[in-house]
Amino acid sequence: MKIAIFGAGSVGGTLGSSWANKGHEIFFGVPNPNSDKTQALLNKIGSNAQAGTLAEASSFSDVIVLATPWTATESAIKAAGDLRGKTIIDCTNPLKPDFSELSIGFTTSGGEQVAQWAVGANVVKTLNQTGSENMGAPVYGTYPSVMFVCGDDETAKATALTLVKELGFDAVDGGGLKIARLLEPLGMLWIGLVYRQGLGRNIAFALMRRN
Amino acid sequence: MKIAIFGAGSVGGTLGSSWANKGHEIFFGVPNPNSDKTQALLNKIGSNAQAGTLAEASSFSDVIVLATPWTATESAIKAAGDLRGKTIIDCTNPLKPDFSELSIGFTTSGGEQVAQWAVGANVVKTLNQTGSENMGAPVYGTYPSVMFVCGDDETAKATALTLVKELGFDAVDGGGLKIARLLEPLGMLWIGLVYRQGLGRNIAFALMRRN
Numbered sequence: 439m440k441i442a443i444f445g446a447g448s449v450g451g452t453l454g455s456s457w458a459n460k461g462h463e464i465f466f467g468v469p470n471p472n473s474d475k476t477q478a479l480l481n482k483i484g485s486n487a488q489a490g491t492l493a494e495a496s497s498f499s500d501v502i503v504l505a506t507p508w509t510a511t512e513s514a515i516k517a518a519g520d521l522r523g524k525t526i527i528d529c530t531n532p533l534k535p536d537f538s539e540l541s542i543g544f545t546t547s548g549g550e551q552v553a554q555w556a557v558g559a560n561v562v563k564t565l566n567q568t569g570s571e572n573m574g575a576p577v578y579g580t581y582p583s584v585m586f587v588c589g590d591d592e593t594a595k596a597t598a599l600t601l602v603k604e605l606g607f608d609a610v611d612g613g614g615l616k617i618a619r620l621l622e623p624l625g626m627l628w629i630g631l632v633y634r635q636g637l638g639r640n641i642a643f644a645l646m647r648r649n
Numbered sequence: 650m651k652i653a654i655f656g657a658g659s660v661g662g663t664l665g666s667s668w669a670n671k672g673h674e675i676f677f678g679v680p681n682p683n684s685d686k687t688q689a690l691l692n693k694i695g696s697n698a699q700a701g702t703l704a705e706a707s708s709f710s711d712v713i714v715l716a717t718p719w720t721a722t723e724s725a726i727k728a729a730g731d732l733r734g735k736t737i738i739d740c741t742n743p744l745k746p747d748f749s750e751l752s753i754g755f756t757t758s759g760g761e762q763v764a765q766w767a768v769g770a771n772v773v774k775t776l777n778q779t780g781s782e783n784m785g786a787p788v789y790g791t792y793p794s795v796m797f798v799c800g801d802d803e804t805a806k807a808t809a810l811t812l813v814k815e816l817g818f819d820a821v822d823g824g825g826l827k828i829a830r831l832l833e834p835l836g837m838l839w840i841g842l843v844y845r846q847g848l849g850r851n852i853a854f855a856l857m858r859r860n
Binding site: 439447448451452453455457460500502503504505508511512515516518520521522523524525526527528529530531533537539540542543544545546547548549551555556558559561562564565569570573578579581583584586591597598601604605610611612613617618619621622623624625626627629630631633634635640641642644645646647648649 | 658723727731735741751755762769771773775777782784789795797804808821822829833840841842846851
């Protein structure tokens with residue numbers, strides 16, 4: 439496949455290297471194709487990669503991969519010219535410039551709403567990310583399902599982490615209650631995979647770690 | 650621990666059974682404590698469980714677990730009385746009544762924004778849910794990281810699924826482009842675990858399956 443990658447940073451560079459190794463032709467679209475960094479990347483990948491402007495990359499390709507910082511994404515798309523009929527693989531996350539949270543589509547959560555209703559209580563969000571079968575039997579073979587826990591009160595969160603661990607989950611502290619904005623979409627993702635995508639209820643998320 | 654569980658459905662029942670087995674005292678708060686369903690649950694669990702009104706359950710407990718349908722959550726909290734200083738574990742998801750999507754905190758996504766900018770292109774969202782190291786080496790031991798893929802054009806999505814599989818990921822079709830509203834929070838969750846929670850970049854999500 440002829441693949442344009444917009445951006446040649448850590449994500450774009452890694453993807454380009456891997457796909458070039460599989461025999462695809464890679465064209466990095468970057469603001470300055472002759473930069474030392476881009477040239478070093480091309481040398482590392484070898485014969486299946488080149489670099490040029492965003493428009494050149496676009497016209498070369500069957501597929502465009504967006505590996506730009508979010509704040510550069512709109513201008514990169516505009517600079518690429520006519521994109522009708524193109525396949526675009528969007529690898530970006532719409533982060534705020536300080537990477538603290540998503541900048542769009544992200545306004546509140548059920549957990550925060552509960553905290554407003556339950557005046558003075560210490561609300562912890564968890565056990566919303568999987569189905570009841572998995573709550574009763576969270577270990578798949580020898581691998582525990584992950585269950586993220588978030589809340590603003592450390593004592594309440596410690597209690598919840600203990601209770602979640604007792605169920606057999608890999609209980610992971612996700613941060614403050616605002617992280618419910620991430621954990622509720624994760625619950626919704628599970629529900630959608632189970633029902634809309636037809637994977638059935640015997641699926642569960644895990645968090646893998648390595649050194 | 651004395652644990653009140655608001656709701657005695659599949660989630661509340663499973664949690665109550667598991668925690669009762671660990672020696673905790675369970676008090677289900679439900680609209681009708683004498684219903685056949687609740688009494689059957691109590692008989693199944695045995696001596697560590699009882700049921701009563703929401704206010705009785707609340708006053709009994711150190712910890713309150715919300716296992717209510719979202720639409721019943723506000724009224725359950727109001728019926729529970731004074732909750733100041735209580736620890737509340739919120740297991741709900743703020744689903745729309747038809748379970749199709751989250752009802753709050755969920756307005757748009759970067760993927761949908763990109764589709765608006767890239768007029769006529771077929772946008773697929775993926776490769777936003779982990780770091781570049783994992784994109785270069787997505788397999789932990791023998792277990793591949795999961796990478797969800799969503800988009801509205803089936804041909805473009807099939808292309809993206811192929812490319813993601815070639816990287817070594819467990820590539821999973823998550824649905825239409827609107828699912829970017831779930832996949833971008835997943836990317837943000839990874840970033841927050843890595844940086845804010847200090848877990849480091851060698852962590853990755855997996856999707857486990859069993860029969």
